[in-house]
Amino acid sequence: MKTIVVCSGGLDSVTLAYKVAAEHKLHSLISFDYGQRHKKELDYAARTARDLGVKHHIVDLTSVGALLGGSSLTSDDIDVPDGHYAQETMRITVVPNRNAIMLAVAFGAAASAGADAVATAVHGGDHFIYPDCRPDFISAFGTMQNHALDGVKDVSLYTPFVHVSKADIALEAGRLGVPIDLTWSCYKGHDTHCGRCGTCVERREALELACVKDPTVYEDRDYWKQAHAEHVARKFARQNAPG
Secondary structure: OEEEEEOOOOHHHHHHHHHHHHHOEEEEEEEEEOOOOOOOHHHHHHHHHHHHOOEEEEEEOHHHHOOOOOOOOOOOOOOOOEOOOOOHHHHHHOOOOHHHHHHHHHHHHHHHHOOOEEEOOOOHHHOOOOHHHOHHHHHHHHHHHHHHOOOOOOOEEEOOOOOOOHHHHHHHHHHHOOOHHHOOOOOOOOOOEOOOEHHHHHHHHHHHHOOOOOOOOEOOOOHHHHHHHHHHHHHHHHHOOOO
16 A cells, blocks of 8 residues: 655654555655744654655645644744643644645645555544544545545545554554654754653653653653643542532
8 A cells, every 4th residue: 555644753653654664655755834833843754754765745834824823833922831731721732624734735645646545643642632633533534535536546544543542652663663762742843852841741651651762852851740640630630520
């Protein structure tokens, strides 16, 4: 199955690229510049493409991203919050329709290139925050694309992580020999991972749970433990609240 992988340069999508290269036929990587403050992730996607020996395409969606305001990822006026990935405060990182837009472009590229599938690394941990990462969206989008490309090209949507946790992806990264420190997750886009934003906390937590060595440099390497403990305490309080 000749597959184009949507690759941001993060741990999930880079692991997916390695998985496709090992188990299918990796055609190329496609990434998107939508004006994200952590644009440096694209350098990591490019590095992954070089390491895997495939082409890398960066699609300029900055003018589109400028229309998708209200997110801390695309607005310098809104701070990226610290804390656990599953906190309600992380909703400020939602970029409306981001995956739908990117996948539509990727499917068009796949049809034109004669590829059989588009792969994206949405996973179970994304469901709470991002509606366009949920299984219902993935199923509906695949159906829509079947209609959009009817009679043109059969292109399937490959989402092997949609029902698994971030820790499962970290475990897969270890199995596949993914260079963890050559992936970028941090939403703040500093010189090094901050270690405090939701994606950094989620990354540290997942790699720890999977017992996969993490040589990544973080500004605050241990903050994830505090964020995890606070998240567990909040969850316990909600579950045991009267009424």
